Amino acid sequence: MAMSREDVYEKVxxxxxxxxGVDEEEISEKATLMGDLGAESIDFLDIVFRLEKAxxxxxxREELFPAEALMGNADYVKDGKLTASGMALLREKMPHxxxxxxxxxxxxxxxxxxxxxxxxVNYVQGKVG
Amino acid sequence: MRWIWIDKFLEFKxxxxxxxxxxxxxxxxxxxxxxxxxxxxxxxxxxxAMAQTAGILVGEAKGFKEKVVLAKIxxxxxxxxVRPGDQIRFHTKxxxxxxxxxxxxxxxxxxxxxxxxxxxxxxxxxxxxxxxxFPKENFVFTDMFMSLLQGFIKPAEKSV
Numbered sequence: 001m002a003m004s005r006e007d008v009y010e011k012v013x014x015x016x017x018x019x020x021g022v023d024e025e026e027i028s029e030k031a032t033l034m035g036d037l038g039a040e041s042i043d044f045l046d047i048v049f050r051l052e053k054a055x056x057x058x059x060x061r062e063e064l065f066p067a068e069a070l071m072g073n074a075d076y077v078k079d080g081k082l083t084a085s086g087m088a089l090l091r092e093k094m095p096h097x098x099x100x101x102x103x104x105x106x107x108x109x110x111x112x113x114x115x116x117x118x119x120x121v122n123y124v125q126g127k128v129g
Numbered sequence: 130m131r132w133i134w135i136d137k138f139l140e141f142k143x144x145x146x147x148x149x150x151x152x153x154x155x156x157x158x159x160x161x162x163x164x165x166x167x168x169x170x171x172x173x174x175x176x177x178a179m180a181q182t183a184g185i186l187v188g189e190a191k192g193f194k195e196k197v198v199l200a201k202i203x204x205x206x207x208x209x210x211v212r213p214g215d216q217i218r219f220h221t222k223x224x225x226x227x228x229x230x231x232x233x234x235x236x237x238x239x240x241x242x243x244x245x246x247x248x249x250x251x252x253x254x255x256x257x258x259x260x261x262x263f264p265k266e267n268f269v270f271t272d273m274f275m276s277l278l279q280g281f282i283k284p285a286e287k288s289v
Contacts, residue, residue, distance in 0.1 A: 019203070042200040042230065046250055049225035049232050061228070 008055075008125050012117065015050040019043055027117055034112035044115075051120070057127045064123050066093040067111045082106035096122035133273065134178035135219065141281040144190045146222035149182040149277075155213040170211035172245075175237060176202060179247040181274075182219040183233040187251050188270055189282065190226055196269045200230065201250035209244045211237075217244060224248075229256040 013027050020037050033039040039047070048059050067090070070076045076086030087106055091099055097119040102110065135149040153170050155161070160168035180199045188197045211217055221235035230252050237245040254263055 042250055042252060045227070045230045045252075046201060046203065046232065049227075049230075052225065 003125070003128050005121065005125055005129075008128065009117075009121050011054050012051070012121050012124060015047060015054050016117065016120075019046045019050050029116065029118040029121070031117045032113045033115040033117075033120075037117075039115075047120070051124060055124055055128050057124070059127075062093075064120070065115060066090075067114070071108065071111075077108055080108055082108060082111075094119070096126055132177075133181065133277070134174055135181055135277065138182075138185075138277060138281055139218065141186070141189075141278065143282075144223060144226070146220070147182055147186040148221075149178075149219045151178055151217050151219070153211055153213055153215045153217065157213075160213060168213050170215075170217075172205070172207055175207070175211060175217075175245060176205055176247055176249075178217075179219050179221060179235050179237065179245075180249055180251075183221040183223075183235060183249055184251055184269070185274065185278065186221060186223060187226065187231040187233065189278070190223065190231070191253070193267065193270045193275075195253035196255055196263060196267055197231075197251045198254050198269065199249060200252035202247070203232070203250055204246060204248040206247075207245045209239065209242060211239065211244060215239050229253055 009029075013024060016022065016027055016033075016037065017024055020033075020039055020043055022037050026037065031037055033044070033047075044065050048064060051057070051064075052059055070082065070086050070090060073086075076083055076089060082090060087099075087103060094114065097114055097116075099114070102114055135151050138147060138149045140146070140148040153160075155168060160170065163169065163171050184197050184199065188195065216239070218238045219235060220238060221233050224232045224234055226232075230250060232248070232250045234248045235246070236243060237247065
């Protein structure tokens with residue numbers, strides 16, 4: 001049965017409360033996982049594990065958080081910014097994320113900000129919706 | 130020497146669950162200082178004992194090829210003190226396991242009493258996303274650690 005976006009959001013919220021030890025009120029659609037909610041690298045795997053259980057889905061490695069694959073590659077990163085081909089790959093790998101702001105200044109240090117609560121909800125909805 | 134905070138395994142179901150046991154005794158010197166006149170097993174060591182129990186379970190699931198290190202304490206809630214003379218059991222099960230990491234849940238019991246709930250995450254450090262290199266030898270699963278599993282897995286399986 002397809003889930004509504006609200007249902008998905010509520011469950012994602014529960015997952016993030018458990019995985020990151022944050023309060024429900026701290027979580028909003030726009031909240032970034034690293035900046036606002038204090039997630040570290042191991043938390044991303046924790047979130048993936050919990051989402052798989054909560055929604056009974058399989059999340060292939062790097063499908064939800066694919067940025068690491070880009071970082072070490074000179075074709076994709078130049079002078080601390082994503083190149084055009086890096087940007088194209090990111091767009092292809094993150095169809096569930098709004099990249100319009102990031103595209104104006106594709107600083108790799110800001111790549112963590114791309115992972116928002118909304119991007120997770122969109123991703124999960126794509127799997128269960 | 131490596132500190133080992135479990136005495137033996139009681140159950141070991143490969144890739145699923147394990148139960149280990151520890152006898153707590155005043156012969157453990159740190160209890161004399163923690164605290165003078167009121168010895169209790171430090172809660173950080175209870176977490177370490179759970180990490181050893183669950184870490185061996187996670188390591189065995191991948192044939193002890195991975196270096197399994199504790200990466201995150203997802204939950205640690207304590208309900209009772211553990212005192213000298215207590216025999217505590219660490220019940221743990223694997224919730225999720227992937228190439229890079231594993232998550233486990235666990236309960237610490239003293240008789241029928243629930244002492245603590247401890248959920249952990251382990252990282253397989255050779256699979257880290259940063260591509261960092263670590264020594265080749267598996268410094269996590271040393272012989273002393275492996276001896277705990279005698280009787281539960283065949284010797285040949287250890288080196289696979």
